[in-house]
Amino acid sequence: MFRTAFFAVALLLAGSAQASPVTRRAPAPDSGASAARSHVARSPTSASRASRKNPPVELFQVNLHESMQIRLRDANGRPVRGQQRHFDRFLRCHYTNVVHPMNPRLLSLIYRTGRHWPGRRVEVVSGYRHPKYAKNPRSPHMKGLACDFRVVGVPNTELRDYLRRTFDKVGVGYYPNSSFVHLDVRKDHSAFWIDYSGPGERAMYSSNPSDDLKSGRAEHFRPSKIDESWLDASPAQAQQQVPSEAPPVESPVGAVAPDPAAAGPAEQPSATP
Numbered sequence: 001m002f003r004t005a006f007f008a009v010a011l012l013l014a015g016s017a018q019a020s021p022v023t024r025r026a027p028a029p030d031s032g033a034s035a036a037r038s039h040v041a042r043s044p045t046s047a048s049r050a051s052r053k054n055p056p057v058e059l060f061q062v063n064l065h066e067s068m069q070i071r072l073r074d075a076n077g078r079p080v081r082g083q084q085r086h087f088d089r090f091l092r093c094h095y096t097n098v099v100h101p102m103n104p105r106l107l108s109l110i111y112r113t114g115r116h117w118p119g120r121r122v123e124v125v126s127g128y129r130h131p132k133y134a135k136n137p138r139s140p141h142m143k144g145l146a147c148d149f150r151v152v153g154v155p156n157t158e159l160r161d162y163l164r165r166t167f168d169k170v171g172v173g174y175y176p177n178s179s180f181v182h183l184d185v186r187k188d189h190s191a192f193w194i195d196y197s198g199p200g201e202r203a204m205y206s207s208n209p210s211d212d213l214k215s216g217r218a219e220h221f222r223p224s225k226i227d228e229s230w231l232d233a234s235p236a237q238a239q240q241q242v243p244s245e246a247p248p249v250e251s252p253v254g255a256v257a258p259d260p261a262a263a264g265p266a267e268q269p270s271a272t273p
Contacts, residue, residue: 053077057114058121063094070111083107091127091147100128102144105185109167110147113183116162121152125180135203140171146184156181157219164192174209176218196223 054077056069068090074080087107092099114122125148129141140146151159156174159181163172171191173182177198194206194213204223212218 055115055118057111059090059110059114059124060121061090061094061124061127063125064092066090070107070114072108072111088128088144091124091144093128093130093133094126095133096130098128098130100144102128103185106145106147106183109170109183109185110149112166113151113159113162116166117151117154120154122149123152124149140184145186146171146182148180148182150180164190174218177222194218196221198223 054071054073054075056071059068059070060066061068068086070083070087071080084102084104084107088102089099091102110122114120126141127147128144129139131137131142134142150156156176156179160172160174163170163181163183167183167190169186169188169190171182171184171186171193174192174194175182175197176194177196179199192209194209196204196206206212206218209218212221
Protein backbone atom coordinates (compact mmCIF):
# COMPACT_ATOMS: atom_id res chain seq x y z
CA MET A 1 0.00 0.00 0.00
CA PHE A 2 2.83 2.33 0.81
CA ARG A 3 4.34 1.59 -2.58
CA THR A 4 1.04 2.32 -4.32
CA ALA A 5 0.70 5.67 -2.59
CA PHE A 6 4.27 6.58 -3.59
CA PHE A 7 3.56 5.87 -7.25
CA ALA A 8 0.37 7.91 -7.12
CA VAL A 9 2.21 10.94 -5.73
CA ALA A 10 4.92 10.60 -8.42
CA LEU A 11 2.32 10.49 -11.16
CA LEU A 12 0.61 13.60 -9.81
CA LEU A 13 3.90 15.52 -9.72
CA ALA A 14 4.79 14.47 -13.28
CA GLY A 15 1.40 15.56 -14.60
CA SER A 16 1.73 18.95 -12.90
CA ALA A 17 5.16 19.49 -14.46
CA GLN A 18 3.86 18.75 -17.96
CA ALA A 19 0.82 21.01 -17.57
CA SER A 20 2.81 24.04 -16.38
CA PRO A 21 4.37 26.04 -19.24
CA VAL A 22 8.11 26.46 -19.14
CA THR A 23 9.01 30.14 -18.82
CA ARG A 24 12.37 31.12 -20.22
CA ARG A 25 13.95 34.46 -19.67
CA ALA A 26 14.98 36.32 -22.78
CA PRO A 27 18.74 36.79 -23.05
CA ALA A 28 19.99 40.20 -22.02
CA PRO A 29 20.75 42.42 -25.02
CA ASP A 30 24.37 42.70 -26.02
CA SER A 31 25.14 46.30 -25.20
CA GLY A 32 28.21 46.31 -27.43
CA ALA A 33 26.37 45.09 -30.53
CA SER A 34 23.50 47.48 -29.88
CA ALA A 35 25.86 50.40 -29.60
CA ALA A 36 27.59 49.35 -32.79
CA ARG A 37 24.28 49.17 -34.66
CA SER A 38 23.30 52.57 -33.30
CA HIS A 39 26.66 54.00 -34.35
CA VAL A 40 26.28 52.67 -37.88
CA ALA A 41 22.81 54.15 -38.11
CA ARG A 42 24.01 57.58 -37.02
CA SER A 43 27.29 57.78 -38.89
CA PRO A 44 27.35 58.78 -42.59
CA THR A 45 27.96 56.07 -45.12
CA SER A 46 31.29 55.67 -46.83
CA ALA A 47 29.62 56.69 -50.08
CA SER A 48 28.51 60.03 -48.67
CA ARG A 49 31.96 60.65 -47.23
CA ALA A 50 33.51 59.91 -50.61
CA SER A 51 30.99 62.24 -52.23
CA ARG A 52 32.05 65.07 -49.96
CA LYS A 53 35.70 64.35 -50.66
CA ASN A 54 35.15 64.26 -54.43
CA PRO A 55 32.55 66.92 -55.23
CA PRO A 56 31.94 67.73 -58.90
CA VAL A 57 33.34 70.78 -60.68
CA GLU A 58 31.10 72.51 -63.21
CA LEU A 59 32.48 73.34 -66.64
CA PHE A 60 30.88 75.59 -69.24
CA GLN A 61 31.96 75.83 -72.88
CA VAL A 62 31.45 79.47 -73.86
CA ASN A 63 31.55 78.87 -77.63
CA LEU A 64 29.32 75.79 -77.67
CA HIS A 65 27.07 76.81 -74.75
CA GLU A 66 27.37 73.38 -73.16
CA SER A 67 27.86 72.36 -69.53
CA MET A 68 29.54 69.37 -67.93
CA GLN A 69 30.41 68.24 -64.41
CA ILE A 70 33.70 66.49 -63.78
CA ARG A 71 35.06 64.62 -60.78
CA LEU A 72 38.00 62.28 -60.29
CA ARG A 73 36.07 59.75 -58.16
CA ASP A 74 32.45 58.76 -57.83
CA ALA A 75 30.44 58.49 -54.60
CA ASN A 76 32.06 55.11 -53.91
CA GLY A 77 35.56 56.44 -54.38
CA ARG A 78 36.04 54.72 -57.72
CA PRO A 79 37.15 56.33 -61.02
CA VAL A 80 34.20 57.72 -62.94
CA ARG A 81 33.48 55.49 -65.92
CA GLY A 82 33.08 57.21 -69.28
CA GLN A 83 34.13 60.62 -68.00
CA GLN A 84 37.21 60.89 -70.21
CA ARG A 85 35.11 60.20 -73.29
CA HIS A 86 32.64 62.93 -72.31
CA PHE A 87 35.51 65.29 -71.56
CA ASP A 88 37.01 64.68 -75.01
CA ARG A 89 33.72 65.59 -76.65
CA PHE A 90 33.19 68.59 -74.39
CA LEU A 91 36.57 70.04 -75.43
CA ARG A 92 36.07 69.31 -79.13
CA CYS A 93 37.04 71.92 -81.71
CA HIS A 94 34.28 74.51 -81.68
CA TYR A 95 35.04 75.43 -85.31
CA THR A 96 34.62 71.95 -86.80
CA ASN A 97 33.02 69.81 -84.03
CA VAL A 98 35.90 67.36 -84.51
CA VAL A 99 36.55 65.31 -81.34
CA HIS A 100 40.15 64.54 -80.40
CA PRO A 101 41.47 62.57 -77.38
CA MET A 102 42.45 64.96 -74.60
CA ASN A 103 45.30 64.24 -72.22
CA PRO A 104 43.92 62.68 -68.98
CA ARG A 105 46.29 64.79 -66.88
CA LEU A 106 44.73 67.94 -68.30
CA LEU A 107 41.36 66.76 -66.97
CA SER A 108 42.91 66.19 -63.55
CA LEU A 109 44.55 69.63 -63.41
CA ILE A 110 41.37 71.43 -64.43
CA TYR A 111 39.45 69.52 -61.76
CA ARG A 112 42.01 70.44 -59.10
CA THR A 113 41.84 74.06 -60.21
CA GLY A 114 38.07 74.09 -59.88
CA ARG A 115 38.29 72.50 -56.43
CA HIS A 116 40.64 75.28 -55.34
CA TRP A 117 37.72 77.70 -55.73
CA PRO A 118 34.69 75.66 -54.53
CA GLY A 119 31.42 76.58 -56.18
CA ARG A 120 33.10 78.58 -58.96
CA ARG A 121 32.31 77.60 -62.52
CA VAL A 122 35.20 76.94 -64.89
CA GLU A 123 34.52 78.50 -68.29
CA VAL A 124 36.33 76.90 -71.22
CA VAL A 125 37.17 79.12 -74.19
CA SER A 126 39.10 76.61 -76.26
CA GLY A 127 40.19 72.99 -75.94
CA TYR A 128 41.15 70.92 -78.95
CA ARG A 129 41.81 73.03 -82.05
CA HIS A 130 41.77 71.56 -85.53
CA PRO A 131 45.04 72.17 -87.45
CA LYS A 132 43.08 74.11 -90.06
CA TYR A 133 42.27 76.77 -87.46
CA ALA A 134 45.44 76.69 -85.35
CA LYS A 135 47.57 79.76 -86.13
CA ASN A 136 50.60 78.27 -84.40
CA PRO A 137 51.75 75.14 -86.27
CA ARG A 138 53.14 73.72 -83.02
CA SER A 139 50.18 74.58 -80.84
CA PRO A 140 49.52 72.02 -78.08
CA HIS A 141 45.83 72.59 -78.74
CA MET A 142 46.19 70.47 -81.89
CA LYS A 143 47.43 67.53 -79.81
CA GLY A 144 44.77 67.60 -77.10
CA LEU A 145 47.24 68.91 -74.53
CA ALA A 146 45.90 72.41 -73.85
CA CYS A 147 42.90 74.36 -72.66
CA ASP A 148 42.15 78.08 -72.49
CA PHE A 149 39.82 78.84 -69.61
CA ARG A 150 38.88 81.17 -66.76
CA VAL A 151 37.21 80.77 -63.37
CA VAL A 152 34.11 82.86 -62.73
CA GLY A 153 34.76 85.52 -60.10
CA VAL A 154 38.53 84.90 -60.01
CA PRO A 155 40.92 87.44 -61.59
CA ASN A 156 43.03 85.92 -64.34
CA THR A 157 46.12 87.21 -62.55
CA GLU A 158 45.21 85.05 -59.56
CA LEU A 159 44.43 82.06 -61.78
CA ARG A 160 47.75 82.56 -63.60
CA ASP A 161 49.73 82.60 -60.37
CA TYR A 162 47.92 79.56 -58.99
CA LEU A 163 48.66 77.46 -62.06
CA ARG A 164 52.33 78.44 -62.08
CA ARG A 165 52.74 77.87 -58.35
CA THR A 166 50.84 74.60 -58.06
CA PHE A 167 51.59 72.45 -61.10
CA ASP A 168 54.82 71.09 -62.53
CA LYS A 169 55.59 70.34 -66.16
CA VAL A 170 52.94 72.65 -67.54
CA GLY A 171 52.81 75.60 -69.88
CA VAL A 172 51.01 78.71 -68.62
CA GLY A 173 50.19 81.52 -71.00
CA TYR A 174 48.91 84.88 -69.76
CA TYR A 175 46.84 87.06 -72.09
CA PRO A 176 46.23 90.38 -70.31
CA ASN A 177 44.21 91.79 -73.23
CA SER A 178 41.98 88.75 -73.53
CA SER A 179 39.77 86.92 -71.05
CA PHE A 180 41.44 83.57 -70.34
CA VAL A 181 44.59 81.82 -69.17
CA HIS A 182 46.23 79.06 -71.20
CA LEU A 183 47.23 75.75 -69.60
CA ASP A 184 48.95 72.82 -71.29
CA VAL A 185 50.61 69.64 -70.01
CA ARG A 186 54.20 68.69 -70.86
CA LYS A 187 56.67 65.88 -70.37
CA ASP A 188 59.64 67.91 -69.19
CA HIS A 189 60.02 71.42 -67.76
CA SER A 190 57.40 74.13 -67.31
CA ALA A 191 57.12 77.28 -69.41
CA PHE A 192 55.51 80.69 -69.01
CA TRP A 193 54.83 83.47 -71.49
CA ILE A 194 52.82 86.65 -71.92
CA ASP A 195 50.98 87.47 -75.13
CA TYR A 196 49.79 91.08 -75.37
CA SER A 197 47.55 90.49 -78.38
CA GLY A 198 43.83 90.90 -78.12
CA PRO A 199 41.07 88.61 -79.45
CA GLY A 200 41.65 87.73 -83.10
CA GLU A 201 44.98 89.57 -83.30
CA ARG A 202 48.41 88.25 -84.16
CA ALA A 203 50.51 87.11 -81.22
CA MET A 204 52.69 89.72 -79.54
CA TYR A 205 54.91 87.92 -77.03
CA SER A 206 56.90 89.53 -74.25
CA SER A 207 60.66 89.07 -74.48
CA ASN A 208 60.94 88.87 -70.69
CA PRO A 209 57.64 87.90 -69.03
CA SER A 210 59.15 87.65 -65.54
CA ASP A 211 60.38 91.24 -65.69
CA ASP A 212 57.02 92.38 -67.06
CA LEU A 213 55.30 90.84 -64.03
CA LYS A 214 57.70 92.50 -61.58
CA SER A 215 57.48 95.91 -63.21
CA GLY A 216 53.71 95.81 -63.64
CA ARG A 217 54.00 96.21 -67.39
CA ALA A 218 52.03 93.00 -67.87
CA GLU A 219 48.95 94.66 -66.41
CA HIS A 220 49.24 98.08 -68.06
CA PHE A 221 50.80 97.69 -71.50
CA ARG A 222 48.35 98.05 -74.36
CA PRO A 223 49.67 97.68 -77.93
CA SER A 224 48.99 100.61 -80.22
CA LYS A 225 46.57 100.07 -83.05
CA ILE A 226 47.64 100.87 -86.63
CA ASP A 227 45.24 101.20 -89.53
CA GLU A 228 45.90 98.07 -91.59
CA SER A 229 44.95 99.95 -94.79
CA TRP A 230 48.37 101.58 -94.59
CA LEU A 231 49.89 98.24 -95.56
CA ASP A 232 48.29 98.48 -99.03
CA ALA A 233 48.84 102.21 -99.58
CA SER A 234 51.69 103.69 -101.53
CA PRO A 235 54.28 105.76 -99.62
CA ALA A 236 52.73 108.99 -100.90
CA GLN A 237 49.22 107.89 -99.89
CA ALA A 238 50.42 106.75 -96.49
CA GLN A 239 52.09 110.11 -95.94
CA GLN A 240 48.84 111.88 -96.76
CA GLN A 241 46.96 109.76 -94.21
CA VAL A 242 49.24 110.75 -91.32
CA PRO A 243 47.71 113.60 -89.27
CA SER A 244 49.87 116.70 -88.96
CA GLU A 245 50.04 116.27 -85.19
CA ALA A 246 49.79 112.51 -84.94
CA PRO A 247 51.05 111.11 -81.63
CA PRO A 248 54.11 108.89 -81.86
CA VAL A 249 53.32 105.21 -82.27
CA GLU A 250 54.83 103.11 -79.51
CA SER A 251 56.71 100.10 -80.75
CA PRO A 252 55.72 97.00 -78.80
CA VAL A 253 58.76 96.52 -76.64
CA GLY A 254 59.69 92.90 -76.36
CA ALA A 255 57.62 91.64 -79.26
CA VAL A 256 59.37 88.50 -80.41
CA ALA A 257 58.64 85.45 -82.51
CA PRO A 258 56.02 83.16 -80.98
CA ASP A 259 57.05 80.63 -78.39
CA PRO A 260 56.92 77.25 -80.20
CA ALA A 261 54.89 75.78 -77.35
CA ALA A 262 52.64 78.76 -76.84
CA ALA A 263 48.93 78.86 -77.43
CA GLY A 264 47.43 79.78 -80.76
CA PRO A 265 44.68 82.30 -81.36
CA ALA A 266 42.98 84.28 -78.69
CA GLU A 267 39.36 83.91 -77.64
CA GLN A 268 36.86 83.60 -80.44
CA PRO A 269 33.33 85.01 -80.51
CA SER A 270 30.84 83.07 -78.48
CA ALA A 271 28.85 82.05 -81.55
CA THR A 272 30.02 78.85 -83.18
CA PRO A 273 31.25 79.47 -86.77
